[in-house]
Amino acid sequence: MRSLPRPGGKLGATLEWRVRALSSSLLAQHLATHAGEGAILELGCGNGWLSHLLAQSLQREVCGIDVNRTELSQAARVFGHATGLSFIAGDIQTVALPREVFDIIVLPACVQYFADPGALIERLFAHLREDGVLHILDSPLYATPQQGQESAARSLRYFTELGVPELAAHYHQHTYATFDRFAVQWLFDPRRWSARMRKAFGLPQPHFPWLCLRKRDNLEVIGG
Template identity: 85%
Template sequence: MLAQSLQREVCGIDVNSTELVQAARVFGHELRLSFVAADIQTLALPRDVFDVILLPAYVQYFADPAALIVRLLAQLREDGELHILDSPLYATPQRCQESAARSLRYFTELGVPQLAAHYHQHTYATFDRFAVQWLFDPRRWSARVRKTLRLPQPHFPWLRLRKRDNVRAIGS
């Protein structure tokens, strides 16, 4: 949809080849869309090449999201943006521990407790070293009111990090 609506080249990168096969089946007719099966943490990518990088429902699969963010910000062009959305964040380390315990129970009930080691909980403070624009923040008063009134809204935060605002964080 992005490739078509924005008339841009879009590249989907994922370590999960099953997901990529499904994406290619559904969206493979798009000429401006390509898929790469690779680990984004080790894939050799040129610097300063992307306009936008999206991480939907992604950050919780990385033990060190700050290192991932630094790496991805370096791949952006000068005016590029990194968007992180649909990933749970927690207010305190204690909330992270509670979530980790729930995840372990969940994966244990599924018969695959080892998967819990691949699901990481992060606090909002994880992003304190970066200049972040919170496009949606469920901690805001307005979001809590909307939730109480059962009005539609995202469940998880949406963060935008601009490369030009984070030059110091990426060491450029």
């Protein structure tokens, strides 16, 4: 786990880890130049590799939260000694976190596990300071509901072949329109002409959309 997001061998050559290696590097660079010095929360931290990377590279307090206690135990075992790093086992929908304490909340590769991203975002805003920022990245978004339905069908076939069709219900296919009611800065949008050209020429860029939502720009949405 210490080698993540650049594992050795065949695993390091997979699309998943090439995507995560680039996106985590870009995220750390962005936060180093566009954020303050306050605490960071990572939602869906898993085994803690990204929380550790951010804590080390930014020299800031980072808290990772996840419902998967098995992965959190790995995080504590491998990274528990790191300065400024902590982990919480719990559901963000119900866990008691202090309000207005984080400068940054990061949702990497996890928004698809929530049925209502809008409600999730509003809840997370409550834990951000007034000038705090929410980052959503490494999750697929779909241009139309039909594309989402087609992806859901593929997921069901995949999990059915694995013998665990019930797992498909944990994945939710969200469209770009899901975020229309929020003020969003698109740090990367694969729909843009420039992104399509870079992809056509095989130039490095994020694989998934990267959304940045500043709390103060969304006060009307959250009733602030």
